[in-house]
Amino acid sequence: MNNNVINQVIILSLVMMVGVYARKRNIITGETRKSLSDLLMNITLPFLLISSFNFNYSENMIVNARTIFIYSILIHVILIFASKILAFKYPENSQKVLRFVTIFSNCGFMGYPVLEGLFGKIGIFYGAIYNIPFNIFMLSAGVMIYTGKKDLKTLKSVLVHPGIIATVLGFLMFIFQIKLPYPLYTTLSVVGSMTTPLSMVIVGAMLAEVKFKEVFKGTLVYYASFLRLMVVPFLTLFILKLLNADRLLLQVSVVIEAMPAAVLGSIFAERYGADTALASRSVFITTVISMITIPIVVMFI
Template sequence: MLNVLLVTFPFFALVLGGFVAARRRMLPLEAIPGLNSFVLYFALPAMLYRFGSTTPIGQLLDASVFGLYLLCGLVMVALAVVLTRRGRIGWNDAALGALVAAFPNTGFMGVPLLAALMGPSSVGTVIVIILVDMVVTSSLCIALSRLDEGEGGAVAAAGKALRGVVGNPMPWAIGLGAVASAVQFTLPGPVEKTVWLLADAASPVALFTIGAVLARSQMQADHPMPLRDYVPVALLKLFLHPLLVWGAGTAAVALGVPLAPTTLTVMVLVAALPSASNVSLLAERFGADNGRIARIILVSTALAFLTFSGAVALLRA
């Protein structure tokens, strides 16, 4: 366990550093959108392109990973909606809560953390999962969030979500990296070094930014809320999601699905990650209770230092 903590501690320490910096106003809150933009439009796409272009194309087109993880994601969304869809929680808050229960922080945290723990060969599986969550799970939950608006609301929201995917540089970086891998294309030396430098900046800046975003969300969530409205969803994310992926993967292997043990381990660890911090931005955009979403993300991120490290220790024992 100590060896695992030695790997995971720096990642969560950077998140804590960003949180403290924003809370103490050493980092102005007005600077956080700039950090987000740098990570989203420059550093993270460079990192995803680098991993995609250096990963065998077969790993990036693994239908077993795509189908299995998608199935588990749909189950998580359904369970979260059923458990939280009560009289005072409408479709908007229930659907965005379901998204935060099913969408791990794969881009900002998962890619560098899993590469450090499991080696660069694990990144192909992580990239497939990113596509599932960004294209399917997010679009579904955004569509569900519009059901209170009546006929046409869900369809329009799903279309808006898909347009958002098209405008997101991460899928394009993954796609370009996959093409480069398939045709064995390499960038010219100076260009490659520039891209690689941006990629190296992705991990520390992204983790620091997560902490700053969480601090800002907590500072802006000024209304009280009972624990039952957000703690159970965080626990679903940290415990049920990885158990569901492990159970489904084990059953699939028993039925003859070609899924390597190391691939299943990576999938389970991705599911054990805390909730994605960018769901807070979606909640704000679509008018959901962002205070509730921010609390779920904060609780899952704080607890994940122990729960994720424990999952790594168990799976690698």
């Protein structure tokens, strides 16, 4: 498992460095970066979400799937409110990033490989179910945190977001065991697989605009890392212990919440005018530190 975690961290870091290089050489410009963000949000991410629901299931798995789905809703609702308290004293632009980092983990690229290393394919199955509310909250509450708007117009735009639509379609395909034709599924899968490297390249391009010494400067990024990597997973463990959760479902949930900051936090910061430097630094620092903290969290569960 440790090798799995270390390998994922190294891969993430190297792909980010590609983005740094491309931005430094002006291969990626400011306008290009925004276009890439739109490509990710409107095409590659929805394709990834739809293709991730290609599972067969048994009846007893459905019961557990329903349970971990409810756990995910509960945990994310608690984190949404807790993050407001934990971030209230900071400037608005930084507060938005800090809240997003606290609530949302990088549960896809790093989460699935670690779950498979620990629990096998069943870990990926439950992880995918746990991530349904995650995706819905990230594209609704996450967007609202950055925009600061809670009106019906904003909610409507969130509900028709390509990512939300893709999540609903994928879930329906899973429930009714609808299998897409091989060429169509492969197209979705191949294009969707671009999401992680594209995300990391964009983050690297953002980091390239921050002076290297600034990446490790200040206490706020370390506070964000502490919340994301230690407070959130152990709070999740405490909540599920109180609920007397099934051991496997508890372990899967805690491992997902032990992942570093969600890459999309940087994309959202770019898109909605928040502190992009803090967002990209948080992704980078939490990813590196997670090589130490994930094994610590796993040891406790």
